[in-house]
Amino acid sequence: MVRQETTAPAGEAVRSSQRHIDALKAIIYQCNRCGQCLDFSTLGLAAKCPAYWGGLFESYASRGKFNLARALVDGLIDYDEELARRVYSCTECRACAENCFKFLDTTAIFTAMKQDLAELGLIPENYRRALEGEMGLDVVHNVYQAPHAERLAWLSHEERVDRPARTAFFVGCTSSYVRQNMAIDTAETLELLGVDYTVLSDEWCCGHPYIAAGLLDKARQSLEHTIELYQRLGVERVVFNCPGCLKTFKHDAPRLLGRRLPFEPLHILEEIARLAEEGEIRFRPVSPKIVVTYHDSCTLGRWLGIYEAPRQILRRIPGVSVREMRRNRNLAYCCGAGGLIRFDYPNISTRAGEERLHEAEETGADTLVTSCPACLMQFQQTRNKLRSPMRVVDITQLIWEQIDVPGKPQ
Ligand code: SF4
Ligand code: SF4
Incomplete structure (x- = not known):
C-alpha cells in the first residue's frame, strides 16, 4: 500500500512513499527522450497518440509521461489531479511502445502510475463511480450499471448454461449488455460449427476495467472467480470475441496471478481463420458486392499480435474487396475507445474516433x-454524430451472415 505522508485536500499535490513507480526506476532512466514515441500531429504529421492529439500538451504523450515519471522518482514532483488527468486519458493503445526507440514497455510505467494514483484516491470521478458506485463493477460485475441477472438475456440456447464442456464462450460485458448482436452472432457461429460449448450464468467482467484503473487486486479477484468456474466444468479452451477480455486472460492473468492458465484462451477469429484455411468452412457471396476497410483494434493488434486472421477471413468472402487505411496493422491509429477514457475525457475519445472514421472514409x-x-x-456513435454514410459492422456479423456450412438455412 502507498503510505501518504500528508493528507491533502483534492487538487493539491500529495507525497507518498513505497510507490509502485519507484520499482520501475531502471526502465524510466532508460528513456533517452528521443521523441520517437512523441506524436507530431500538431506539426501536421500523422498522429500516433490519441491522448496527445486530444490533450495537446506533451505531458499527455508517452515522452511527457516518462518525464513526469522521472520527476516523480527523482522527488521533484508529487501525484496530483493534473497528473492523474494525463495518465487516465491514455487509451492504452501501445502506439508509443510500438514506436519506442529503446523498446521500452511504456504501458508498464503508466500502469504503475495508475496503481499509485488509485491508492491515493485519485481515480477520475466518473470512472471511480463506474467501479465503486451503487451499481458499479464491484456490485454488478459490469461497467454498464446493468443487473447481473440479465447478463445472459441475449441467449436463446438455455442448454449451454453452466454445462460441462471442453470449450467455453466468454461473452464479456459489452457483448452481454450493449452490443448483444455480437454475442448472438458468436454463439450462433459456434452452434453452426457444431462446437460443444458452455457459457457461465455467473460470468463476471474479465477485470480489464480494474487493470486500467490501477486496481490490480480487484482484477485478480475477477480472474480467479472465472477461472475456478471454468475448472469445475472441465474447460480446456475459452473463445472470446472481445480483444480486451482476451488480452486480460492471455496477457495479464499469468502476470497478475503468477501462474499459467489451466485453459487455452483464443479469439474466435483465430479459430475461423484456421478452419477456413483447412477448407472446413466456406463463405457465401455477399450480394451486392461491398468494399470494406478493416480497422485494427489496438488490443487485438499491438497487444496480441493478431493482424492477418481477420484479413484472411475477409479475403475469403466472395463479393468483399478490402482497401487498407493509410495507417494499418501495427501502425493503425486508435479509435479512442480504450482505457475507458470516455467516462471522464469524452472529448479526447471523440476526437480520435472522428479522425479514424475520416481515414476510413478516405479509402472509398x-x-x-x-x-x-x-x-x-465507438465507430457507430461517431458515424451517427457525423452523419457518415459508412456502414459499421463487427467481423463476427459478417462471418455469421456469410458462413456456409451444412444445415445453415439459405
Ligand atoms: S498508449 Fe497510446 S494513448 Fe497512451 S501514451 Fe501511448 S500512444 Fe498515447
Ligand atoms: S521513444 Fe522510448 S526512449 Fe524515446 S522518448 Fe519515447 S519512451 Fe523515451
Whole structure:
C-alpha cells in the first residue's frame, strides 16, 4: 500500500512513499527522450497518440509521461489531479511502445502510475463511480450499471448454461449488455460449427476495467472467480470475441496471478481463420458486392499480435474487396475507445474516433469492419454524430451472415 505522508485536500499535490513507480526506476532512466514515441500531429504529421492529439500538451504523450515519471522518482514532483488527468486519458493503445526507440514497455510505467494514483484516491470521478458506485463493477460485475441477472438475456440456447464442456464462450460485458448482436452472432457461429460449448450464468467482467484503473487486486479477484468456474466444468479452451477480455486472460492473468492458465484462451477469429484455411468452412457471396476497410483494434493488434486472421477471413468472402487505411496493422491509429477514457475525457475519445472514421472514409470503402465491441460502439456513435454514410459492422456479423456450412438455412 502507498503510505501518504500528508493528507491533502483534492487538487493539491500529495507525497507518498513505497510507490509502485519507484520499482520501475531502471526502465524510466532508460528513456533517452528521443521523441520517437512523441506524436507530431500538431506539426501536421500523422498522429500516433490519441491522448496527445486530444490533450495537446506533451505531458499527455508517452515522452511527457516518462518525464513526469522521472520527476516523480527523482522527488521533484508529487501525484496530483493534473497528473492523474494525463495518465487516465491514455487509451492504452501501445502506439508509443510500438514506436519506442529503446523498446521500452511504456504501458508498464503508466500502469504503475495508475496503481499509485488509485491508492491515493485519485481515480477520475466518473470512472471511480463506474467501479465503486451503487451499481458499479464491484456490485454488478459490469461497467454498464446493468443487473447481473440479465447478463445472459441475449441467449436463446438455455442448454449451454453452466454445462460441462471442453470449450467455453466468454461473452464479456459489452457483448452481454450493449452490443448483444455480437454475442448472438458468436454463439450462433459456434452452434453452426457444431462446437460443444458452455457459457457461465455467473460470468463476471474479465477485470480489464480494474487493470486500467490501477486496481490490480480487484482484477485478480475477477480472474480467479472465472477461472475456478471454468475448472469445475472441465474447460480446456475459452473463445472470446472481445480483444480486451482476451488480452486480460492471455496477457495479464499469468502476470497478475503468477501462474499459467489451466485453459487455452483464443479469439474466435483465430479459430475461423484456421478452419477456413483447412477448407472446413466456406463463405457465401455477399450480394451486392461491398468494399470494406478493416480497422485494427489496438488490443487485438499491438497487444496480441493478431493482424492477418481477420484479413484472411475477409479475403475469403466472395463479393468483399478490402482497401487498407493509410495507417494499418501495427501502425493503425486508435479509435479512442480504450482505457475507458470516455467516462471522464469524452472529448479526447471523440476526437480520435472522428479522425479514424475520416481515414476510413478516405479509402472509398462503403463498410468499416472492426473486430472489437468497444471499437464497434465507438465507430457507430461517431458515424451517427457525423452523419457518415459508412456502414459499421463487427467481423463476427459478417462471418455469421456469410458462413456456409451444412444445415445453415439459405
Ligand atoms: S498508449 Fe497510446 S494513448 Fe497512451 S501514451 Fe501511448 S500512444 Fe498515447
Ligand atoms: S521513444 Fe522510448 S526512449 Fe524515446 S522518448 Fe519515447 S519512451 Fe523515451
